[in-house]
Amino acid sequence: MLREALRYLLRHKITVFLTSLGIAVSISCILSVRFLSASVQTALEEKLDEFGMKTVTVDLFRKDGLPASFEEDLVRKGIVTMISSRTVKVSQIDGEMTAVYYAEPSFFDLTSLSLARGRFFTGADLDRKVCVIGSGIAENKKNVIRLGEEIRIENTAYEVIGILAEDSYDLNGVYDEAVIVPFEGRYPEGYVLMLSKEETEKSLADALGEYLDEKEFAIHTNADFQSSMRTVTDLVAGVLEWIARISLFVSAFGLMSVVYITGAARKKEWGIRKSAGAGKRDILVQLLMESGMIAAAGFLEGTILSYGWITVLSSLLGLPLFADWKELWEIGGMTVFFGILAGIVPAWRAANATVAECLEA
């Protein structure tokens, strides 16, 4: 019976191809969403890994800050190897609202930011009005800012000593439109720090607990970023995939109508088969097989289609090509299931037609 179903489909290649095309497009969408979201996620995780799992940021919610000995205490106790205070303020620079980071020289070591030109500020610059600017600030629409020039932050002039490379980023985001100046003021809003090899987020929380109440600080690790990033990509991919799944469901209706029409057009064949001794089950199984095979053909077409264009897209975007064979089987199974489901009503009708009805068609 399987061979007969296959023979029928091979004799009607164009019908099969056109019917399965709708399914192929849906499958291609599902696979593409999965491949791309997995590739983007892998790429993001690889980038986040560059910062190392030991880089941690701490946000403080206490306005009167911490004692000056706090940073030294953490280093002395061996909990952290490096620490930099970090405060972000939005200020007007040349009429544009810009994020200004107030940080210590170690901030650059902790964030792995890279320079296009100039240098980072050091301990010797802490009392000077100097700044490092993002590439977007340096080459904005109005004018080009060069090393040694001054920019005004809240009416104070700062000398530009470094310009960050394009797309410089850390766990907090991209620094193209940011300015980093030496930390000034008493109370930082937070810290960027590097945990010692043997220390964990918990030991840091315990150490912070000596100075602060539980509600007065929050620790963000690389894993937190990875997890929230994954949540966002999963959400976007999930929504897109459901849209693709709905389109697969709609294609199944297309398949249903084709099986229905071909099933009705083949009434004489059912009559011949029934007169040769075929039972309802034989007709039902044959049509369901054909319907499932059309869906499987759609799945194959969709897989080839998506593999082709994902390969091209991956190489263009520089994303890793990601394939989960288990998922592929799952989608294939789901497609064939939909195909068989779509064939049930038309197959049932064909199987239940009487021989006399079939022969008179």
Next chain:
Amino acid sequence: MMRLIGVYKSFGGKDVLKDVSARVDPGDFIIVRGKSGSGKSTFLKILGGFLKADHGKILWKGEDIAGYKERERIVWRRENLGFVFQDLQLIPYLSAKENVCLPMVYQGMKQKDAQNRAERLLNMVGCGKVMNQDPKKLSGGEAQRAAIARALGNMPGLILCDEPTGSLDTQNAKTVMKLLKTVNRYRKTVIVVTHDSSLEQYGNRVWDIAEGRLKERC
């Protein structure tokens, strides 16, 4: 072998068969003649269990098959019936051999055994050379002979033919009827429904159907 007792069938209030009673013996070759619309095709479909009679009994080896449920009729057809259609009805996407295999496959025979028997049958009806061809590549006569081979596939006791020569030329019609006669010699009961009087010579009995009533010619 088979008896019809007081069979009635009507469609939309019009009686197509009225009080039809007849007896079919093993090895009979019966020609059923009638004009178009006389009810002869309906008669054949009732004999084959494709249509249910409104009233009356159809006894097969003493058992009333008119009261069979659909499933029982399928089994009965598989075991006892071969059917030959008028318009060369072979399934177009299967080869002649695969078409002949159908009743055997539905009977549950193994594919290889079914193929062997199909080859023998096709050789017997003179279609050995075209057994792997598609039906559309066969001539009208070859296709009808292949259809007869298919009707013999399940070794039935009863072969029903609905205008088997209706779409054939005289020469092919003769060949097909001679073939049915040969089959009949193996004690297969053959019932041929036709409007063609020239086929009467092949039967040992001739029945006439007119206005729904069946009469045997003496």
